[in-house]
Amino acid sequence: AVVTPALAQSLPTINWRLASSFPKTLDTIYGAADTFVKRVSQLTGGKFNIRVFAGGEIVPGLQVLDAVQAGTVECGHSASYYYFGKDPTFAFDCAVPFGLTSRQHTAWYEQGGGRELTREFFKGYGVINFLGGNSGTQMGGWFRKEIKSVADLKGTKMRIGGFAGKVLERLGLVPQQLAGGDIYPALEKGTIDAAEWVGPYDDEKFGFYKVAPYYYYPGWWEAGASFSFYVGLKEWEKLPKEYQAAIEVASYEAHVVMQAEYDARNPTALASLQKKGVKLRAFPKDILEASYKAATDVMNEEAAKNAKFAKIYEPWKQFRKEQNLWASVAESSMQNFLISTVRGGK
Amino acid sequence: AVVTPALAQSLPTINWRLASSFPKTLDTIYGAADTFVKRVSQLTGGKFNIRVFAGGEIVPGLQVLDAVQAGTVECGHSASYYYFGKDPTFAFDCAVPFGLTSRQHTAWYEQGGGRELTREFFKGYGVINFLGGNSGTQMGGWFRKEIKSVADLKGTKMRIGGFAGKVLERLGLVPQQLAGGDIYPALEKGTIDAAEWVGPYDDEKFGFYKVAPYYYYPGWWEAGASFSFYVGLKEWEKLPKEYQAAIEVASYEAHVVMQAEYDARNPTALASLQKKGVKLRAFPKDILEASYKAATDVMNEEAAKNAKFAKIYEPWKQFRKEQNLWASVAESSMQNFLISTVRGGK
Numbered sequence: 001a002v003v004t005p006a007l008a009q010s011l012p013t014i015n016w017r018l019a020s021s022f023p024k025t026l027d028t029i030y031g032a033a034d035t036f037v038k039r040v041s042q043l044t045g046g047k048f049n050i051r052v053f054a055g056g057e058i059v060p061g062l063q064v065l066d067a068v069q070a071g072t073v074e075c076g077h078s079a080s081y082y083y084f085g086k087d088p089t090f091a092f093d094c095a096v097p098f099g100l101t102s103r104q105h106t107a108w109y110e111q112g113g114g115r116e117l118t119r120e121f122f123k124g125y126g127v128i129n130f131l132g133g134n135s136g137t138q139m140g141g142w143f144r145k146e147i148k149s150v151a152d153l154k155g156t157k158m159r160i161g162g163f164a165g166k167v168l169e170r171l172g173l174v175p176q177q178l179a180g181g182d183i184y185p186a187l188e189k190g191t192i193d194a195a196e197w198v199g200p201y202d203d204e205k206f207g208f209y210k211v212a213p214y215y216y217y218p219g220w221w222e223a224g225a226s227f228s229f230y231v232g233l234k235e236w237e238k239l240p241k242e243y244q245a246a247i248e249v250a251s252y253e254a255h256v257v258m259q260a261e262y263d264a265r266n267p268t269a270l271a272s273l274q275k276k277g278v279k280l281r282a283f284p285k286d287i288l289e290a291s292y293k294a295a296t297d298v299m300n301e302e303a304a305k306n307a308k309f310a311k312i313y314e315p316w317k318q319f320r321k322e323q324n325l326w327a328s329v330a331e332s333s334m335q336n337f338l339i340s341t342v343r344g345g346k
Numbered sequence: 347a348v349v350t351p352a353l354a355q356s357l358p359t360i361n362w363r364l365a366s367s368f369p370k371t372l373d374t375i376y377g378a379a380d381t382f383v384k385r386v387s388q389l390t391g392g393k394f395n396i397r398v399f400a401g402g403e404i405v406p407g408l409q410v411l412d413a414v415q416a417g418t419v420e421c422g423h424s425a426s427y428y429y430f431g432k433d434p435t436f437a438f439d440c441a442v443p444f445g446l447t448s449r450q451h452t453a454w455y456e457q458g459g460g461r462e463l464t465r466e467f468f469k470g471y472g473v474i475n476f477l478g479g480n481s482g483t484q485m486g487g488w489f490r491k492e493i494k495s496v497a498d499l500k501g502t503k504m505r506i507g508g509f510a511g512k513v514l515e516r517l518g519l520v521p522q523q524l525a526g527g528d529i530y531p532a533l534e535k536g537t538i539d540a541a542e543w544v545g546p547y548d549d550e551k552f553g554f555y556k557v558a559p560y561y562y563y564p565g566w567w568e569a570g571a572s573f574s575f576y577v578g579l580k581e582w583e584k585l586p587k588e589y590q591a592a593i594e595v596a597s598y599e600a601h602v603v604m605q606a607e608y609d610a611r612n613p614t615a616l617a618s619l620q621k622k623g624v625k626l627r628a629f630p631k632d633i634l635e636a637s638y639k640a641a642t643d644v645m646n647e648e649a650a651k652n653a654k655f656a657k658i659y660e661p662w663k664q665f666r667k668e669q670n671l672w673a674s675v676a677e678s679s680m681q682n683f684l685i686s687t688v689r690g691g692k
Contacts, residue, residue, distance in 0.1 A: 039595055042587070042588070043588065043591050043592065045588060098683075098684065101445045101681060101684075102449065104609065106602060107605070107606040107610045108575035109606075110602065110606035111603075111607055111610035117681075136449075139675075140676075161583075177536055199676065200672075217675050217679055218680035220680060242391060247599070248599075248601050249385055249596060250595060252595070252598045253595050256452060256477075256598050257456060257457075259449065260457045262458055263449055263452075263669070264454075264458050266672050280675065282679055296692070303361070314415070320684075320688075322614065323613060325617075325685075325689075326613035326616055327681060327685060328615065328689065329485075329626065330486075330545065330563045331447070331482055331483040331668070332685060333564045334483040334566060335447060335673060338444065338666075338673070339671075339678060341638055342666075343671075344671065346638065
């Protein structure tokens with residue numbers, strides 16, 4: 001941190017703790033909190049210091065929201081769909097099945113009403129949320145056997161949670177909840193048949209390819225998983241305006257850097273996995289279509305009984321529709337042509 | 347701006363001028379400079395003030411780099427391919443034909459060596475460059491007549507400049523240089539047959555659809571046009587570290603917000619244009635393929651005679667290849683499925 005003595009006298013020294021939901025091994029996601037706190041410190045002449053704690057150091061990774069709400073920590077970095085069990089509405093702040101891609105989510109949050117809608121919802125938990133990175137479209141996960149149609153999903157025990165698990169259950173899959181470190185032995189023993197994690201860069205480190213060689217895509221439950229910084233509203237309101245501005249602006253940097261890191265690292269990891277014999281497979285079309293239908297059913301049912309969910313779902317659905325109509329014109333025709341040239345070896 | 351008297355005493359008051367290349371009518375692009383300077387002011391307790399001037403107010407829009415280099419202004423906001431005439435290497439900082447998409451460019455700049463490579467090049471002009479927004483894939487422009495194959499391009503007078511003009515010349519098209527305000531009358535009179543501008547949001551305001559109803563996509567010369575903030579290196583080195591940090595971090599915010607604005611506004615504008623009778627057309631495959639070949643030839647020829655160009659082109663080309671191989675897996679399969687659902691009315 002840059003310490004400017006004159007500045008140091010003019011604004012208060014503030015020390016905060018940030019609870020991350022993530023282990024340091026997920027360095028790209030965990031690292032967003034580091035990027036964030038370093039910049040906040042630098043912008044405030046070293047006076048506003050936030051110390052980052054990995055998942056489990058202060059509270060378990062899946063309880064970061066609770067810790068910020070309770071004031072155990074002043075702020076956090078998490079994936080809002082972890083709190084799906086409290087209310088599925090949380091997922092809109094992160095990812096819902098067949099939801100927005102990374103750029104679409106950012107556009108929705110920034111310019112499509114997403115900031116206002118999600119903040120109104122988070123207010124009920126005493127928290128204010130900021131953009132905090134995105135993984136891009138994730139992979140569909142590792143399967144011990146090839147999956148050729150919806151019929152093959154029946155009885156498949158897969159490590160997958162939350163919204164996606166609820167959707168896949170309707171297709172006969174048996175969702176399992178397992179912590180990251182327990183996935184490999186379970187796949188190896190055959191206690192589970194499949195597991196989803198993130199994408200090539202994170203997945204390669206776990207060595208899943210050794211025990212489940214079929215690597216499916218896309219992870220339609222995470223078209224773009226958006227991460228968030230949480231700040232306790234009471235703490236937020238006590239901050240000097242310059243410190244609030246530092247948090248706001250630093251969150252943009254962390255948001256950009258995480259996606260850029262994933263984009264830069266995934267291609268190399270994918271090539272490395274392919275050299276190791278991984279069998280890349282696209283989910284069959286009937287699985288995508290059945291999953292889309294089941295996801296729509298689950299979301300409509302939730303909207304019918306949960307007014308908070310419905311309040312975000314309706315405008316979000318319209319936004320998604322308009323985004324994909326526009327994406328079908330310039331952006332995806334360009335992307336698909338670029339892919340065709342590289343596949344054609346040109 | 348937030349003025350904190352104590353802070354105001356501790357750091358110097360600095361007043362800078364920023365020359366934008368853009369008119370205020372391009373509010374999304376021009377607005378990035380506003381976003382940027384407001385945040386810089388806020389982060390510095392109102393002490394570091396940068397005043398934005400639209401294209402032509404201090405210097406013509408296409409001379410912003412020169413103005414920053416000469417010290418006429420301390421900083422600027424521009425599209426680096428405007429300086430293609432000085433050296434085609436500038437285009438890597440913005441867009442080259444069949445280049446990187448918005449996310450890929452950001453990944454390249456942030457994590458793929460792009461920042462280091464482009465800054466080394468800009469140093470020769472006494473300037474340091476920062477990310478300053480992206481438009482996403484632009485449209486291919488407005489044509490008075492339908493274009494069904496490469497043969498139809500022969501003799502077509504099109505308002506298109508720089509790199510793209512050089513490539514399309516090889517296919518028999520006749521590139522024309524026209525300022526934004528002169529495009530409509532030229533299309534109306536038939537002095538030109540076609541013109542490219544940006545995308546639905548910006549194009550609709552000009553009313554091009556009234557005189558050239560065929561609206562082509564994608565604008566393969568701008569798979570993602572990235573804009574940049576320029577700061578004079580001598581001025582940069584004189585800044586207190588906190589002010590440097592404010593510039594660095596504010597550029598990320600402006601970068602995110604511009605792309606989000608385009609993403610949120612283009613869908614509505616496209617729908618509105620379609621209601622007005624615009625005829626949307628994809629460029630025929632033979633045009634894309636011939637253009638790709640011509641673009642590759644032009645770039646290879648430039649690399650053979652220009653060491654600065656070659657130094658960026660070689661690693662950039664490898665990065666583009668890896669990016670598109672990875673994009674073909676999770677991201678584009680997801681995007682294409684989402685498009686198929688919305689087109690199917692699901």
